[in-house]
Amino acid sequence: MNMSNQDLDWLSAQQPQRIEPDHAARERARRALVRHTTSHTRRRRLNLGSGLRARIAASTGVAAAAAGIAAAVVLSSGGGSVAGLGKLSHPVQAPRTATHHHGSARSPLVRLADFVSNSATPPGNATLVARTTHLNGQTVTVYDLYADNGEYFFSQTENGLAGQVSANNNQGAGLFAREVAAAKLAATGDVQTAAQDMADAAVPNQAGNPTPGDSLYNNWAWANSQDALIAGSGQPQVRAGVLQILATLPGVTVTQGTSGGQPTLVLTAGADEFGAHYTEQLTIDADTGTPIRFVGGASVATPDTVVDYDVSRVTFAHLPTGTGSGA
Numbered sequence: 001m002n003m004s005n006q007d008l009d010w011l012s013a014q015q016p017q018r019i020e021p022d023h024a025a026r027e028r029a030r031r032a033l034v035r036h037t038t039s040h041t042r043r044r045r046l047n048l049g050s051g052l053r054a055r056i057a058a059s060t061g062v063a064a065a066a067a068g069i070a071a072a073v074v075l076s077s078g079g080g081s082v083a084g085l086g087k088l089s090h091p092v093q094a095p096r097t098a099t100h101h102h103g104s105a106r107s108p109l110v111r112l113a114d115f116v117s118n119s120a121t122p123p124g125n126a127t128l129v130a131r132t133t134h135l136n137g138q139t140v141t142v143y144d145l146y147a148d149n150g151e152y153f154f155s156q157t158e159n160g161l162a163g164q165v166s167a168n169n170n171q172g173a174g175l176f177a178r179e180v181a182a183a184k185l186a187a188t189g190d191v192q193t194a195a196q197d198m199a200d201a202a203v204p205n206q207a208g209n210p211t212p213g214d215s216l217y218n219n220w221a222w223a224n225s226q227d228a229l230i231a232g233s234g235q236p237q238v239r240a241g242v243l244q245i246l247a248t249l250p251g252v253t254v255t256q257g258t259s260g261g262q263p264t265l266v267l268t269a270g271a272d273e274f275g276a277h278y279t280e281q282l283t284i285d286a287d288t289g290t291p292i293r294f295v296g297g298a299s300v301a302t303p304d305t306v307v308d309y310d311v312s313r314v315t316f317a318h319l320p321t322g323t324g325s326g327a
Contacts (some may be wrong), residue, residue, distance in 0.1 A: 108254045108265060109247040116289045117187055117240035122313040125149075127234030130158070130310040146231040147316070150177025160326030162319040169326075178204060179228035183241035195245045198224045218249055218273045226282060229291050234313040239289040249273065259283065259292055268300065 125148050132141040145153040145161050152172040153164040178201040186194035192212075199221040200209045210217035225242050232238025246252055251272025257264045263286035269279060281300040283293040290311055297304035 107247045108256075109243040109267075112265065112286070112289055113187075113240040113243035113247070115287075116236050116243065119236040119288070121235055121237075124234065124313040124315045126314050126316060127232070128158075128161070128312040128314045129230055129233060130312075131230075132308040132310070134306040134308075135304070144230070145314075145319075146176060146180075146234075148235065150174065150180065152176050152231070155326045157326070159320050159322035162321045163326045165316055165319065167326075175201060176227060176231040179224050180232045180235075180238050183225075183228040183232055183238045183245065186241035186244040187237045188241075191244045191248060194241060195221055195248055198228065198245055201227075212248075215272065215275065218251060221245060222249055222252065222269050222273045222280070226291075226294065229282075229284070229289070230309060233290050233309070233311045236288075243289055256286065257283065259285075263287065264292060 127146045129144040130141055131144055132139060143155045143158050143161055151170045153161055153169060154171055155161045155164050179198060182194045182197035182201060185197060199217050201224045202220065203209065210220065225245050229239060229242040246267060249272070251270035253268050253270065255266045257266045264283050265286050267282045267284065277298055279300055280294065280296040282291060284291055291309045294307040295303035295305065
């Protein structure tokens, strides 16, 4: 695998503070680099999603270094939402009930998946996500456009997305399409196969991919499921399938909470997904399963990274245009 100077700089930045002779850790780091180097250059620099950040954190054990990659570099604002898809306009409040481990068939996530799967897909042919990262006292908003056909477009401004689509600047090397496909498979009832597909999505068709019960499998299934939930946040079947997959992971707990007076479910990944010294938490709408907020760090009470998601259902032909810069 040929690596540019940028790739070498990226790898150097991920070096752990404490190096141990751990084959599994080396393998996780290698796979993270494979995913990094096969992504579009702009995505590497500006738009690394929570899935890759999660995998880096697990492979290096340095949450702060991994969190830094999540930040984009241009300040922006805006983003709208569609009724029924969820929008974060208020800070997520503290969970209000006891934690549930959801390995049982009727876990909170499975019950929500059953409800969501019966919802109609809103009009449109793509999902727009205004993604706002809070890091080191800065707030940065960028825009992700996930087409129903699996294409993915990125822009630093909402007005720049139309230009990215016109230029056919499809990014992500098909990763999101594979993750969404795995979620849709889970929604049909074949959750075991779908969960394996989800874990394998970043490096498909590779011999030796981890299987259920393996800590690396848990990490990848959690991370890629977050990607799929965001990419398919405008499609009920995708959300339902992701919830089914997340309900199989042993270390994920579910807690009820509120955001702006609306009920939420707070999903926390633990030692089974990350080992010690790092954790991630995903807050979703308790009625729709739509992602609202991600936090990651040594402690979710004082996270290194916070990301808010504002979801809209849109049509390519009606994307806003203007003078805003694209990717």
